[in-house]
Amino acid sequence: MGKKKHRQADAGPDSYKPVFAGSKSNGGASINPDLRLIAQESDHDAASASTNGDDSSCDFRRKSHLTAINGLHTARNSSNGQGAQGWTNEDSSSVLKAAAQAGFANFKAGSSGLSPTKNASGASANPMKGKWKALERNVDTRILESRKELPIWAGRDAIVKAVRENDTVILLGETGSGKTTQIPQFLYEAGFCGAASNSNDRSQNLLIGVTQPRRVAAISLARRVAQEMGCPDPQSLSHAVLHGSAKGSMWRKSTFTNGGAETDGAASAAAHAGPSKDDALVGYSIRFDDRTGPSTRIKFMTDGFVLREMMGRGLQTLAQMIETNAGCRNLQPSLLSRYSVLIIDEAHERTLDTDLVLGLAKSIQRDRKRRRLEWLQSKNNDASTEVNGKARDEAPPELKIVVMSATLDAQKFADFFGQQSAGKIAPAPILYVQGRQHAVDICHTVDSCEDWADAALRTILQVHLENPPGDVLVFMTGQEEIEKLRSQLESYGKELKAWHETKLEGAPAEDVNGAGNPNKRRRISKQPPDDMLVLPMYAALGSDASMAVFQPTPPRTRKIVLATNIAETSVTIPGIKYVIDSGLSKVKKYSHATGVEILESEPISRSSAMQRAGRAGRDGPGTCFHLYTKHAFEGLAESPTPDILKVDLANACLQLCAVGRNPMSFDWLDAPAGDDIAQTMVRLMQLGAIILEKAGESQEAPAISPLGAKMAMLPLSPSFARVLLAAGQVSPTVARQARDLVAILSADRGMFFEPNDSERKEQASLARASLAHRSGDHATFLSVLYQFIAISEQAVKFAKTPKQGREEVRAWCEKHFIHYRTMSNIFAIRQQLKRICKQRGIVCDDEDGSSLHRKRDGSTAGSSSQDFNNDDDGDNGDGQDKAFFAGAGAATADGMFVSRPGQQAAMRANWQTLQDESYEQLRKALLPARTHQCAYRNPEGPGYKRGSDIVKIHPSSVLAHRQPDVIVFEEVVLTSQLFVRCVSAIEASWLSEAIAGVRQIVAV
């Protein structure tokens, strides 16, 4: 599509046309692609005025910059009087027809009658009827009213009923249906956490879990639902409030896997606890931030978090196994016994974690069902009321699963969760909930664009000059493209007013409003054009710089947001009325055979295109301009490739092995190629994580080794975990260095900031050179971290307020072109690893009690950091900042630095010490996990030999010019050439030793 060549022959000045011309045919139904009503009504003809009217064609030919026109013209609705020809009508109705044919129950706002679900026959009445009112009492009536207006409200009884009657329910819910906020409440109110009236019921402690692919979504949904339920804001609740004081420990025991007696005790404890704790029914759990307590009943979390919870029981077994030092394959995932319902939201996004959660949840559900049946049978055979001296209580509950999706992938989920019924497998029922969004006009180009960036530029200007106010969102591929377009737009922006004046002067009066020659007609308002406010939006920009996008647009200004697909799912930008879609996005691909990564621009899928278009209809009716033909759209894949099919599988496979699942035979929603899994398993074997049986011997999971068990317990990629464990064998000092290094390498981006302008580029490379360590990038990163810690520790000691301390540290970062935010992320990971290392017996030389340094000045530093935190001046620094400064204090406790108050000389001495440290042992510890990530200098020419490939050291490496004989590196990327990144010098003899070690592992 975007790349397709297009003949440009007759793009002479007179055939010069904007990308989108023409207008929608009158009265054509314009449908938001995200809004798929069963019976679509054209309810917004007036809205089409945005693009309605004349054959507006804005003539840009006098703008010399805009010469590259491809003869593109009328986009849509060029067919005669057949209504809108855009794909919206056809595709959305076909989605709906399919939904209707499939018998999806459909809920519409205001409809009282509810269609029965497929499997719902002769069900009993909802026992919660009549209880709704009681629950409405404590909540602001306005909130309740707004809940009632949501499309999903009408379906609440039917949803509850469907969940009661089926193991799994699939919910096809559109944007704006309210599914994620309402369904957990419906299920809670219906008693899925235990009936409130029966305080002896231990199932009172059951949870409804709601998983999300993203952290921010988990937090904001939890806050919203808490508000709707009249509960305290989970983000405002401290650990102390959530867990109460001394009685908290008793509460923590009161899961239903323990005896009922304890639960009763806990329940009475609850009666005496403070109200805020008891009211905290809604919480969230994400990495680094757990806002749940004993009274939490609805828990929002990331998929990754629940995945860790699923590993819980396996990990306990693993810990025992490590003690006996034996391989183990009889592991089980946790049964998620505290959850009565698991709601897996945004399943259509198909992230790696979501896919694993779906597969494991299915097997957990079956295990729990079996367990419940066994319990019921034993109850029938044995009428006694006591088991092992304890009172018998209720049967262990089943796990209900609700999968929420926004696309027709729903059918795939329904089949996946098929249920045995009358001798055959019946798919899980699908409930369909209408969304509530505004209509969006859809436009396509008639011909393919040769240069989508140029087409985007022209379309933006056209929209700006011809259309009523409303912000523009442009979906682009990456930072570079965005910054280029931004500078182009800014230079046009300056000329727009002058251009407008010449237009007005040159045009006959009657032409001004487009009444003249049809070929020359254009809509030129007498008003000068508004200003354009061009704002970039991509992940690397950081949250501070992205804030501008969310500010209200100033008067007489049009906001033009240039975004990557971060704006497709992760953030919602208010005020967008026009979307321009390049039809492309960058996708990272991984080769299992070679370990090479590529980042490529690729056509998006139809569902992504619809999702992008939908962004124009959040606040009101809008228009989407796709910079490709309708034909190209139709040729797109239906949905994006699931992550599981394009990423490194090492982590996923190790996690599966750790819960006793064989990756080769796992119940994948989309199974990766057998060869890819096999390659991955061989790598895991080389890492010493698993013990492979002879081929084809067994369907059981490959045995996980004690080493693999330890690796699986760390929140790190297997390769980083292996480095940490290897280092732990060497010495506490090397373990500490490795722990901090893998924290750096696990951070979400590099620590060095790359400016765009050439002048600052020069400064940045100088700053970097001053921080470089001669042995390579690993040691450079590590010594930067340690210098950063020293600076932070100084700030902790001498800054008057935390805010001032942060400013000082920020200033140091800016001076050295280092991302403060990344350092803070590294810090949080480092703190988590510290805790885990301590738990798991990986001794680092800065852990409490493991180092003589602590005696020296630990108490002083500890209290100073404590004071620092207590002295918080109300600056709303986030939790990470606090952890970060606490961590800086702890670093002092490490005794890693000898800096004294205000003594810059001491700082310099520290730095010198860091530079003198060779990190030889650390570099050796990298190798067991990197025997395939080493290269020798090519004797026949430039570059390095890695197998049969010639690779080059990436110019961003400190070793780019030093060219040591043998190197180890973290990754291979294919861009203009094959580059290796994050490189350090090693010696050939170290590598031989490491290879011998791996041979030994594999031979066992």
Next chain:
DNA sequence: TTGTGGTGT
């Protein structure tokens, strides 16, 4: 002498 789409434990 180069270039990094987006998530997450």
